[in-house]
Amino acid sequence: MILRGTRQKASDEPDSGPQRALIIASFVNRVGNGLFNTASVLYFTLVVHLPATQVGAGLTIAGLCGLAAGLPAGNLADRYGPRAIWLTSLVVQAATMAAFVLIDSWLAFTLLATVDRLAATAGNAAGGAVIARAGGERPAAFRARLRTFVNLGVVVGTLGAAFAVQINTRPAYTALILANAASFACAGLVALLGVPNYRPLARPQEHRQWSVLTDRPFVTFVALYSAMGLQYQVVSLLLPIWLSSHTDAPRWTVAAVYAINSGVCVLLQSRLGSKVETPRQGGRAFRLAGLMFLVSCPLMALTADVPVWVAPVLAVLAVCVHSVGEVWESSGGFALGFGLAPDHAQGQYQGLFGIGFDAGQALAPLILTGAVLALGQPGWLLLGVFFAGLGLAGPPVAAWAERSRPGKPDAEAPDAEAPARALPAAASETPAR
Structure with a gap:
């Protein structure tokens, strides 16, 4: 001990x-x-x-x-x-x-x-x-x-x-x-x-090379996270196109939102992320992220209806809110992605996690420009509602996943502040990475 x-x-x-x-x-x-x-x-x-x-x-x-x-x-x-x-x-x-x-x-x-x-x-x-x-x-x-x-x-x-x-x-x-x-x-x-x-790490006898594909709660979480991952290209792709083609905002506004998004994430990731360690905390972080996006997306849509000097201010405000949501979303993803994976199969689980995220990013341009941008301001509102719905699904998916983990507390147990998962003593490392 x-x-x-x-x-x-x-x-x-x-x-x-x-x-x-x-x-x-x-x-x-x-x-x-x-x-x-x-x-x-x-x-x-x-x-x-x-x-x-x-x-x-x-x-x-x-x-x-x-x-x-x-x-x-x-x-x-x-x-x-x-x-x-x-x-x-x-x-x-x-x-x-x-x-x-x-x-x-x-x-x-x-x-x-x-x-x-x-x-x-x-x-x-x-x-x-x-x-x-x-x-x-x-x-x-x-x-x-x-x-x-x-x-x-x-x-x-x-x-x-x-x-x-x-x-x-x-x-x-x-x-x-x-x-x-x-x-x-x-x-x-x-x-x-x-x-x-x-x-x-030693693998149990029931371990299979593709066992992650039969872990329905984890697969559901990957699908949830992949869909929520559309939010990354809202700032990098959708908002710049919107600002340049639907608003009178100065061109420098596009560069400003990039810088502010990165700056907010740098400043807040460790501070907020350190509060999200257990899968249950990850589910709640997802819910918070969805609510942030529900606010930020309509704010981005409103930049088309304000005077030229207001548009940059509104865009910056929207990106600040969105960036806080991004921090909560990524923190929730880390807690669930690592916390639900068995210690002996982290590579397999992280592999599926990455596949889901990359697939979502590959589809993001088509969805955001082909659907959201085509609908205009109503598309932004629907996007915010979509993110909020995904966020609301976070806590029940996390609770379902926790109930399915061997040796995990059930969903009704008090929310422990202990670490999400403990490596067994046998997992002591030799020098590596």
């Missing part, structure tokens, strides 16, 4: 070795992502001279193919240890990213993008299992803290990319792509040196 308590205390410390290494690796990697994502479309269209429609088609094909890697990679992580699979994915992504500077055709672009997405999906599954092990008794709280630095890394990378975009030359864009490739390599090196090589 003394030894286990010592291990728990160490794992909960924000500056513990594996957690610190994960934070550094993730920050470096996301700086590179911010550099690349800001300018990637410009590079492929202006430098490689691919039509925008071909770029969109290639990315769609790559995204859909990438979904296939989630569960197999998760099973490999559970069987052989998550760090090896995660590091392999980082190496593959570093190589494919560097190869983007050599492409000169749509076929080469699509093939490389597909390999990149397969590696990314595999890395997300294995990386989720690594985070669960490094988080110790409180994986959801650690994931919230990690996301703060992830958001900060994207902001730093995006600001850095602005210089290359302003220069607008092939060498400038090439430098961004190679910097992103280097970020994968650096992240892998940090993880190799600082994250333990966690051994696979």
Whole structure:
């Protein structure tokens, strides 16, 4: 008991070795992502001279193919240890990213993008299992803290990319792509040196490679989270189009809402996320998120009906409300995603979690632009109601899932403030991640 308590205390410390290494690796990697994502479309269209429609088609094909890697990679992580699979994915992504500077055709672009997405999906599954092990008794709280630095890394990378975009030359864009490739390599090196090589946990006899697919409460939660994930592209896709085509707001408003969304998430993710650890708390966080979106979506719609000087103020207010909802939504997702997964099958469960989220993001542009934008202001109102309905489903889904977990308290038990899930003493780690 003394030894286990010592291990728990160490794992909960924000500056513990594996957690610190994960934070550094993730920050470096996301700086590179911010550099690349800001300018990637410009590079492929202006430098490689691919039509925008071909770029969109290639990315769609790559995204859909990438979904296939989630569960197999998760099973490999559970069987052989998550760090090896995660590091392999980082190496593959570093190589494919560097190869983007050599492409000169749509076929080469699509093939490389597909390999990149397969590696990314595999890395997300294995990386989720690594985070669960490094988080110790409180994986959801650690994931919230990690996301703060992830958001900060994207902001730093995006600001850095602005210089290359302003220069607008092939060498400038090439430098961004190679910097992103280097970020994968650096992240892998940090993880190799600082994250333990966690051994696979013993699996019960009833364990099956695809057992997550028979876990109906978890599958329901993944569907719920994937649908709620549309909210991410409300700020990154839907609102910018709305502001530019349906309002008189100045063009700088689009940049402002990006910055404010990232800033609010950076400031509040750890503070609010640390309060959401158990699955039941995750369900309540989902409900809060839905209510926030119910307020923010109508506010965004109203920007079309106000004077030009009011539109930016209203857009900023709406994004602030929406961003708080995003923090609650992501915190609830961490608590349920980690808290409902068996310790020995974190890779498999995180694999399905990633597949669901990525599928939702792939469908988001079609839904948001083809349905919500086409309906105008009524579409915004329906979107807010949709999010609120998903949020209301959070608590009962969480209670159902808790009742189905072996050894979990039933839904009527008092809400414990204890950690969502405890790693068994046998799960003590060898150096890894």
